[in-house]
Amino acid sequence: MTYTVSIEIESANGTKRRTVRNATPAHIRHLRNWARTNTPAGATATVTVN
Numbered sequence: 001m002t003y004t005v006s007i008e009i010e011s012a013n014g015t016k017r018r019t020v021r022n023a024t025p026a027h028i029r030h031l032r033n034w035a036r037t038n039t040p041a042g043a044t045a046t047v048t049v050n
Helices: 024-039
Strands: 004-012 016-021 045-049
Touching: 004 024, 016 024, 024 045
Parallel strands: none
Antiparallel strands: 004 016, 004 045
């Protein structure tokens, strides 16, 4: 089964969006870690899985 994952990072320089289609559960784990490491201080990251 695959999922569509949307990542939104809101920071002082604006909103960065990234959508990944056909993501597997392993992909999702990787993308959550990616979002965590690419979110600057004071910014918020939202990971949505559909």
